Amino acid sequence: MKGLEQAGAGTAVALDAAAATTSASIPAQRWWRVIPPILMVCIVSDMDRVNIAFAMPGGMGDALGIGASMAGLAGGIFFVGYLFLQIPGGKLAVRGSGRNFIAWSMLAWAVISVLTGLVRNQTELLVLRFALGVAEGGMLPVVLTMVGNWFPDHERGRANALVIMFVPIAGIITAPLSGLVIAALDWRWLFIVEGLISLVCLAVWWKLACDRPEQASWISPDEKAYIQTRLHEEAQRSAVAGAPTGRGAPGTRAVLAQILAQGVIWQLIAVNFLYQMGIYGYTLWLPTILKGLTGGGMGQVGMLAMLPYVGTMAGILVISTLSDRTGRRKVFVVWPLLGFAACLAGSVWCHGNTWLAYGLLVGSGFFLQSAAGVFWTMPPRLLAAEQAGVARGVINALGNLGGFCGPYAAGVLIERIGAGAGVYLLVAALVLASALAATLPGRCR
Secondary structure (H helix, E strand, C coil), X not given: CHHHHHHHHHHHHHHHHXXXXXXXXXXXXXXXXXXXXXXXXXXXXXXXXXXXXXXXXHHHHHHHCCCHHHHHHHHHCHHHHCCCCHHHHHHHHHHCCHHXXXXXXXXXXXXXXHHHCCCCCHHHHHHHHHHHHHHHCCHHHHHHHHHHHHCCHHHHHHHHHHHHCHHHHHHHHHHHHHHHHHHHCCHHHHHHHHHHHHHHHHHHHHHHCCCCHHHCCCCCHHHHHHHHXXXXXXXXXXXXXXXXXXXXCCCHHHHHHHHHCCHHHHHHHHHHHHHHHHHHHHHHHHHHHHHHHXXXXXXXXXXXXXXXXXXXXXXXXXXXXXXXXXXXCCHHHHHHHHHHHHHHHHHHHCCXXXXXXXXXXXXXXXXXXCCHHHHCCHHHHHCCHHHHHHHHHHHHHHHCCHHHHHHHHHHHHHHHCCHHHHHHHHHHHHHHHHHHHHCCCHHHC
C-alpha cells in the first residue's frame, strides 16, 4: 500500500508538472477576471471584522467602559456567530450560487457595521459582533470553492494565496484609514464609514462575479476546456488515490458524517484552530500593543500598523510561490508557523528596545498568513470534490473558534498578569499547530 501511495504521489507530481507546461499556452483571463472581485469582497469583510481593534484604543473602550477581557470577548464573539453559515455556504457554493450568497452577506454585514457605530452599551456591542460573525460566516468556504471551480491544483496554491492576500491589503487600508477617521472624527464614524464602503463594493461584486467557467461569457473556448479537463482529471485522481466519493449525490448530513469520521479532518481542524488563535490574537491586540510600545496617538499607531501587513503580503507571495514550485505543501505550513511563533515571542523578549520589538512585530506580520494559502490546498488532496466544499466549511467553522479563544484568552491574561503573558499564550498555540501540521499524511505534500 505504501508503495502504491508513493507511486500515485509521483504520478500526481508528474501530471502537475506537465499541466504547468501545457497551461503556459492557455489564455489566463481567469486570473484577472475571477480573483479581483473575490479579493475585493474579502478585503471589505476583513475591514469590518478588525476595525474594532482600532476602535478600542481609539475611544470605544473608554466610552463603553470596556476592559481587556471584555475587549477580547467583543473581538472574539464574532467567531461564535461565524460558525453558523460555514457548512451551508460551502455546500451552496458546490451546488448553487456562491455569487448570490456573497451578495446577500455583504448587504447584511454593511447594515450591521453601521449599527455598530450607534451602540450605547456592551450588550449591544456583543450582539452586533455576534450578528456580524453570522453574516460573514459563509464567505471563506464560498470563495475558496469558487477558486476551486476556476483553478486546477497546480495553480490553486497561488490562487488561494492571492485571495488570502486580502488580510494584508485590508490591514494596509484599515490601519491608516481607522487612525485618520478616529483622529478626525471619532470611533463611531469608523464603523459607519466602513459599512458604507461595503455597500459600494456590493454593486461591483454583483457586476463582476461569476461562479463557474461555463457561466462566463468572457472566457475563451480553449481556457474553458482546459479548466474543465484538468478539474475532471483531478477528480479521477482523487478517486484512485482513495478519497471517499460515495454514490450519487448524498445529502449534507451524509457528507458530514463521512467527513467527520476521518481523523485527518480533525487534525486539520486542530491546526486551523491553533493557527487562528495566533492570527486573530495578533490582529486584535496589535494596535493596543503599538500604542503601549510607542505612546503615540491613533494617527501614528495607524501608520505603524501598516508595515506588518506589508510584511504579510510579502510572506504570502514568497511561501505560496515556493510551495507551488516545489509541489511541497506540509513543510510550507510547518515552518511559517514556527517563524510566526519565534517573532511573536521575540517581540516580548525585546520589549525594552522599542524599534527592535517593532521590527519583530513586522516579522510576525511576514508569517501571519504565509501558511494559509498552502493550508487550504490540503482538503481537495484528501477528499472527493463533493466533500471538499463541505470540508472547507467544517474546517473553517470549527477552526475559526480559535479566533474567539485567542483574543479572549489573551485579553484575560493581559488584564490579570500582563501583556507578555497574553502573547506567550499565542506563541504556545502556534508551536503546537506546527507540531500537528508536521504529522499530517503524506498526501498533503
